[in-house]
Amino acid sequence: MLGPKLKYRYDHYTWPEMKDVIARQPVCILPIGSVEDHGRHLPLDVDNFLIGEMCEDVAKRIPDEALLLPGIPYGFEDHHMSFPGTITIRAEHLEAFVLDITLSLAHHGFKKILIADGHGSNMPILDMAARKTIIQSDALCACFIWPSLISGLIKETRESPFPGGMAHACELETSVYLYLNERAVQMENAEKEIGFHKSKYYWHDLGGGPPVRMMEWWSRMSQSGVIGDPTLATKEKGRIWYDATVTSLIEFIREFRAFEILPKTDLHG
Ligand SMILES: [Zn+2]
Numbered sequence: 001m002l003g004p005k006l007k008y009r010y011d012h013y014t015w016p017e018m019k020d021v022i023a024r025q026p027v028c029i030l031p032i033g034s035v036e037d038h039g040r041h042l043p044l045d046v047d048n049f050l051i052g053e054m055c056e057d058v059a060k061r062i063p064d065e066a067l068l069l070p071g072i073p074y075g076f077e078d079h080h081m082s083f084p085g086t087i088t089i090r091a092e093h094l095e096a097f098v099l100d101i102t103l104s105l106a107h108h109g110f111k112k113i114l115i116a117d118g119h120g121s122n123m124p125i126l127d128m129a130a131r132k133t134i135i136q137s138d139a140l141c142a143c144f145i146w147p148s149l150i151s152g153l154i155k156e157t158r159e160s161p162f163p164g165g166m167a168h169a170c171e172l173e174t175s176v177y178l179y180l181n182e183r184a185v186q187m188e189n190a191e192k193e194i195g196f197h198k199s200k201y202y203w204h205d206l207g208g209g210p211p212v213r214m215m216e217w218w219s220r221m222s223q224s225g226v227i228g229d230p231t232l233a234t235k236e237k238g239r240i241w242y243d244a245t246v247t248s249l250i251e252f253i254r255e256f257r258a259f260e261i262l263p264k265t266d267l268h269g
Contacts (some may be wrong), residue, residue, distance in 0.1 A: 008059035018108070026067040027112040027253045028105050032098070032126065034075035034119035037083035037218075037225035039169035040188040042177055046169065048073050050176050051118030054146060054242065058249045066253050069105075072098070075119040079247075082219035091125050098129040098151045101135075106137035112256055115143035120168070121215065122205070140261060147172060147206040148246040150241060154197050154207040157240060160229040163203035163210065164194040169227025172206055172241065179238030187228045190230040195221040 005012045013021055034049030043049075052071055059068035077088035089097070102113050113133065115126050126143040133141035147154060147166070155162070160171040178185050196204055201212040204227055221227060222261065 008063040008068050011066050017094045022109045027114050027257050028067050028110050029055050029114050029116055031071035031116045036077050036080045036086040039224050039226040041186045042169050047118035052246055055116050056259055057246050076121040080218045095125045095129050099132055102133040102141050106139040111139050113141040118143040146245050150244045153244050159232045163205040165229045166206045167204035167227035169226045171232045174230040174233035175238035176242050178235040179242055191224050192229040192231055193222050193224050193226045
């Protein structure tokens with residue numbers, strides 16, 4: 001650690017100080033992303049970078065109510081392995097790893113744990129880890145993927161078609177990346193590609209999930225790595241979507257922190 005203690009950082013406290021931190025019961029935020037292909041125009045760090053920036057911003061703004069854990073930089077990517085550079089963590093490893101972290105937090109007495117996801121295919125695994133945390137501890141554990149927090153706003157402001165314009169390395173992710181660090185985006189290499197099967201019931205889109213879910217090998221759906229239309233991305237849309245996500249997340253953390261944990265009852269008798 002260089003410089004002073006940052007109040008919002010879990011790992012900047014000493015262990016004796018941690019007792020006071022536990023007593024004030026902040027919501028523990030655990031970011032998780034991925035290292036994976038994001039088209040020819042974006043680096044492999046998109047999911048880590050976006051969710052990391054959002055969570056740090058949130059924790060910085062409400063340091064008494066939120067506590068930021070070190071993030072998990074890898075996710076479940078088996079279906080992306082056709083693309084050079086992608087790193088995958090097997091589903092069962094990831095679930096066990098996340099659960100070890102959340103149960104450690106619960107063991108020390110933290111009651112509210114929020115897993116903040118930047119990568120879609122982590123979600124079924126995180127959902128299961130969150131459920132198991134609740135079953136196996138006294139804590140509440142929840143998870144989300146960030147675009148879900150602003151789905152209403154996305155619907156009103158997107159320019160790409162629904163469904164499909166915002167699935168991966170798309171109008172949404174590219175815009176937010178442009179806002180946060182435009183120098184790392186190669187917009188001249190951005191290309192539109194929406195290659196999944198056409199159906200009324202099945203699609204991919206971060207602005208709203210389908211009734212029927214299926215994940216194919218990514219290279220069957222995309223040769224560039226993109227699903228969506230990144231050519232429509234702008235820094236200004238990125239700013240609007242980023243700010244709204246941060247605001248929504250602060251709002252939810254406050255609600256979540258106030259949730260009363262009721263005793264569970266055995267109704268056999
Ligand atoms: Zn992504």
